[in-house]
Amino acid sequence: MELNVHALTPRFAAEVTGVDVAQAGGNLAAALKQAWLDAGGLLVVRDQDIASDKHVAFSHRFGPLFGAPGEDPLQETVSIYIHPDHPEIYRVSNQVDSQGKPKGRKGAGTYWHSDVSFRERPAGASILSAKQLPDVGGDTIFCDQTSAYAALSEAMKTLLAPLHAVHDFAQAARTQYASAVVVDDDMAGANKALHPVVRRHAETGAKSLFVNPGFTSHIEGFHEGESAALLGFLYAHCTRPEFLYRHRWSPRDLIIWDNRATMHYAVMDYGDDQPRYLERTTVIGERPVA
Numbered sequence: 143m144e145l146n147v148h149a150l151t152p153r154f155a156a157e158v159t160g161v162d163v164a165q166a167g168g169n170l171a172a173a174l175k176q177a178w179l180d181a182g183g184l185l186v187v188r189d190q191d192i193a194s195d196k197h198v199a200f201s202h203r204f205g206p207l208f209g210a211p212g213e214d215p216l217q218e219t220v221s222i223y224i225h226p227d228h229p230e231i232y233r234v235s236n237q238v239d240s241q242g243k244p245k246g247r248k249g250a251g252t253y254w255h256s257d258v259s260f261r262e263r264p265a266g267a268s269i270l271s272a273k274q275l276p277d278v279g280g281d282t283i284f285c286d287q288t289s290a291y292a293a294l295s296e297a298m299k300t301l302l303a304p305l306h307a308v309h310d311f312a313q314a315a316r317t318q319y320a321s322a323v324v325v326d327d328d329m330a331g332a333n334k335a336l337h338p339v340v341r342r343h344a345e346t347g348a349k350s351l352f353v354n355p356g357f358t359s360h361i362e363g364f365h366e367g368e369s370a371a372l373l374g375f376l377y378a379h380c381t382r383p384e385f386l387y388r389h390r391w392s393p394r395d396l397i398i399w400d401n402r403a404t405m406h407y408a409v410m411d412y413g414d415d416q417p418r419y420l421e422r423t424t425v426i427g428e429r430p431v432a
């Protein structure tokens with residue numbers, strides 16, 4: 143099936159126009175998945191006015207979903223952010239309802255991270271649908287961990303090859319949420335895992351860096367200062383402008399990103415007087431391997 147695809151960066155981001163994901167049968171879903179893999183990890187699908195149930199149905203074509211009946215929940219404790227009628231949908235919002243209940247997670251992802259990397263099986267694809275956007279602001283920045291890895295010296299690649307890092311949800315609360323919204327209960331549960339620092343993509347075979355400031359607490363086997371210095375170098379390296387794509391959301395954008403090969407950062411530069419609401423499904427990926 144022919145898709146209308148335009149690159150947004152030379153390396154890892156592309157956009158598709160002229161499709162209706164809500165109607166996606168097997169052929170269209172397979173073509174979109176291939177375009178997403180070919181793009182290098184990030185595909186913006188324009189103009190998708192998609193109902194939540196259709197969003198879930200489409201997402202299932204990318205693999206099992208966190209929160210689906212019989213699957214792991216996203217986190218045991220974030221149920222207030224889950225869509226009441228669709229346990230597969232995580233809601234991002236800066237608004238509260240008339241009873242003061244949040245309409246979604248405020249300040250979600252306002253630090254560099256790869257979704258759910260603190261699980262044994264972290265996220266593969268995340269699929270985020272924009273329902274309500276500020277007039278200006280609220281962009282999301284993505285980083286290409288495959289190109290960042292490829293640009294390292296052979297000496298650094300050799301150093302990283304055998305290493306593993308601990309990913310721990312508590313890390314985000316300790317550091318990244320310092321000035322944002324912290325919910326104590328988020329720290330409960332089995333939200334800790336050990337993963338290779340460099341992972342090989344299960345579908346493309348490409349190697350990517352797999353550490354992120356949000357959830358990676360340390361590299362195993364190093365002294366604390368050594369781990370912090372090495373991670374600090376890697377974070378500065380992979381967030382260089384040539385590895386980034388900054389998405390300015392348009393109404394009805396649907397973005398599919400690959401948490402195995404990218405990180406992202408939500409820019410919270412808008413006020414609560416500017417409602418922002420998005421719905422996300424999250425595919426349960428495979429266990430990362432070097």
Ligand code: OGA
Binds near residue numbers: 234257280409
């Ligand atoms: C997410 C996330 C980014 C945003 O939903 O995983 O990090 O811009 N959100 O809302």
Ligand code: MN
Binds near residue numbers: 256257
């Ligand atoms: Mn995220």
